Amino acid sequence: MMKLWEGTIPLLAEEGWRDSLIEDGAPGWSARRYCSADLLLRLRPIGLALRATPSALSLRSAHPPLLCEEGHKFHDVAATFINGTKIAEDIKREVASELENLKHRGIQPGLAVVLVGDDAASSAYVNMKAKTCEQLGFYSRKLMMPSSLSTDQLLCEVRKLNQDDAIDGILVQLPLPKHVNKHAILESVDPQKDVDGFHSANVGSLVLGHETLVACTPLGVMEVLRRSGVKIEGANAIVLGRSDDVGKPQAILLMHANATVTICHSKTRNLPDVVRQADIVVAAIGKTAMVTRDWVKPGAVVIDVGTNKVSDRAEVQRLFGDDPTRWKDFEKRGYIWVGDVDERGVKEVASMMTPVPGGVGPMTIATLMKNTLKAARTRRAV
Ligand code: NAP
Numbered sequence: 001m002m003k004l005w006e007g008t009i010p011l012l013a014e015e016g017w018r019d020s021l022i023e024d025g026a027p028g029w030s031a032r033r034y035c036s037a038d039l040l041l042r043l044r045p046i047g048l049a050l051r052a053t054p055s056a057l058s059l060r061s062a063h064p065p066l067l068c069e070e071g072h073k074f075h076d077v078a079a080t081f082i083n084g085t086k087i088a089e090d091i092k093r094e095v096a097s098e099l100e101n102l103k104h105r106g107i108q109p110g111l112a113v114v115l116v117g118d119d120a121a122s123s124a125y126v127n128m129k130a131k132t133c134e135q136l137g138f139y140s141r142k143l144m145m146p147s148s149l150s151t152d153q154l155l156c157e158v159r160k161l162n163q164d165d166a167i168d169g170i171l172v173q174l175p176l177p178k179h180v181n182k183h184a185i186l187e188s189v190d191p192q193k194d195v196d197g198f199h200s201a202n203v204g205s206l207v208l209g210h211e212t213l214v215a216c217t218p219l220g221v222m223e224v225l226r227r228s229g230v231k232i233e234g235a236n237a238i239v240l241g242r243s244d245d246v247g248k249p250q251a252i253l254l255m256h257a258n259a260t261v262t263i264c265h266s267k268t269r270n271l272p273d274v275v276r277q278a279d280i281v282v283a284a285i286g287k288t289a290m291v292t293r294d295w296v297k298p299g300a301v302v303i304d305v306g307t308n309k310v311s312d313r314a315e316v317q318r319l320f321g322d323d324p325t326r327w328k329d330f331e332k333r334g335y336i337w338v339g340d341v342d343e344r345g346v347k348e349v350a351s352m353m354t355p356v357p358g359g360v361g362p363m364t365i366a367t368l369m370k371n372t373l374k375a376a377r378t379r380r381a382v
Contacts, residue, residue, distance in 0.1 A: 079302075079350040081359075082228050084220075088362035091223065092136055095369045099137040102382065109376030110139035111169040111195065111368075112161050116154060116180065117147030122173050129171065132365050138372060139166060151181040155188050162190040168376035169195035171368070174245075192379050195371040198245065206252055213371050218250035220363030221282055221303050222257065228352060230280065230301050233258040238275050240264050240291070240340065241284035246305055250282055271295075283340035289319055293345030302353040305360050306340030320344065337361075 102109065111133050115126045126142060133140035143157060154176075161170045170193045176182050186194075191201040197215040205212035225232055237259035241247035247263060255261045264274055272295040275281055283291050284305035296302060310316060311334055319338060320326040329336045339356030347353060354360055376382070 079347040080352045081347075082224055082303075082352055082354045084224060084354055084359040085362045087224055087227050088220075088366035090227070091363075091366040092132070092369060095366075095373050096136045098373055102376075103137065105382070107376070107380060107382060108137070108139045109168045109372055109380075110141065110166045111171065111372045112141040112143060112164075112167045114143045114145065114154075114157065114161075114170070114172045116145045116149055116173070117177050119175075122175070126173050129365060129368060132369060133372075136369055138369070141167065147177045149177075149180070151179075151184055154180060154185055158185060158188045162188075162193065167193065168379055169193055169368075169372035171196050193375055195368060195375055196245075197249065197371070203244075203249070206249060209256055213375060214253065215245050215249045216364045216367040216371060217246050217284075217305060217360065218253050219371070220360055220367040221250060221305065222253050223367065224303060224354060224360065224363055225280070225301070228301075230352065232280065235259045235279040236277050237261045237280040237282070238264060238278035239282045239284070240271075240275070241286075241305075243284065246284040250284065250305075254280070254282075281341075285340050287340055288315070288338050289340070289342040291341040291346065293342065293349055296346050296349045298349045299351045300349070302341055302346055302350045303360065304339035304341040304343075304354050304356050306338075307356060307361060308338050308340070309335050310338045311335035 099109065111129070113126050113129050115122055130140045130142045143161075145154065145157065154172075158170065158172065161167050170189050172185055172189065174182070176185065186196075186198045187200060189196075189199055191199045191213075194202050194213050195216075197203070197206070197213045197219070202212045202214070206214055232254065237251075237254045239247050239251045239254065239261060242251075242263050242265045247265075251261045251263045259280065262274060262277075264271055268274060272292075275291065275295040276297050278297060278300055280301045280303070281291065281296065282303045282305060286306055286308060288306070288308040288310060291302070291304075310319070313330075316326060316330050316336060319342065321344070326336055337357050339354075339359070341353065341356075343353070343355065
């Protein structure tokens with residue numbers, strides 16, 4: 001566990017330190033390296049908090065006015081878990097309220113979700129998206145196609161949706177069967193209705209920094225960071241993974257938010273050393289618990305995009321010990337979802353992190369809803 005000192009910075013502290021802290025921390029809270037390699041300051045709206053690793057405790061005697069003020073104590077604390085489910089609910093409520101306003105003007109934006117084949121996981125995702133649409137007040141259409149569908153037949157269906165005035169957003173659920181040309185299908189979606197943000201026109205606009213439809217998961221990560229008060233500007237951000245749907249757009253979004261961004265992938269040398277430089281880590285590699293405690297700089301913010309199915313008992317034991325919540329899930333389903341980050345170890349050094357499940361996952365549907373509303377507003381000019 002990390003040691004946390006909470007309270008206001010005492011008046012006796014050197015004025016320069018106080019000033020730079022206050023400037024750095026407002027508004028909300030942030031974490032920054034301070035004074036020595038393992039001494040960090042964390043600022044909260046209620047005041048200033050100092051977070052220090054155990055080895056930094058020796059600095060108490062070096063800086064008595066700052067660290068040993070009467071009445072303040074060091075506590076053991078773990079990282080704050082960011083509640084993605086709650087943030088997603090907030091976003092969905094905001095979207096529902098905007099839809100209500102549009103309804104009074106006789107407008108009901110619509111989303112079409114296309115599923116090809118009968119993959120159980122894809123089918124569950126599609127049902128969840130359609131259900132959320134209906135709950136929020138969108139018009140929702142679900143197209144279920146047989147896996148034998150050819151690329152040309154699917155292109156024909158997408159073109160019909162492009163022409164359909166009731167439909168503002170089109171989402172083709174991935175993965176598609178191997179014989180279907182995924183690139184041709186994604187490029188056939190009208191960019192104005194491309195709520196997944198995968199069309200090259202939208203990706204190009206994102207790179208150029210123009211207002212556009214952006215891939216839902218990286219957009220969700222940005223919402224999580226912003227709504228948790230994480231200071232992105234000037235931060236060193238590491239994106240683990242360079243996929244078209246997560247890593248690349250994530251890196252661009254962070255760069256546009258003025259982070260200094262490094263993209264890592266399977267050929268990156270000395271990966272743990274590179275990741276240790278980061279103030280913000282976004283892990284999207286699809287490798288169970290690969291990011292361990294020693295990869296993470298104390299005080300860093302860690303966002304875990306990975307969703308890996310673990311169905312091996314020994315692996316659950318290794319990762320979570322006797323954690324009753326995990327075991328309850330495991331006994332119920334025969335597997336659990338685990339991120340790319342080793343939660344047990346990393347929570348001891350990070351300042352904030354997203355859990356899996358309940359972190360980035362719920363955000364993806366919430367940002368899909370937000371994108372559909374945005375597509376409708378743009379296309380209908382409302
Ligand atoms: P992907 O297309 O398979 O890409 C994985 C990326 O990770 C690639 O860039 C790959 O590098 C890199 N990588 C793989 N092994 C690595 C290693 N050992 N060291 C360093 N980099 C490595 O995956 P994705 O679609 O981006 O998804 C990533 C994870 O996020 C998956 O677990 C997925 O299920 C999850 N996900 C979750 C959501 C959600 O809503 N929560 C949404 C999307 C994805 P190379 O390019 O060099 O191969």
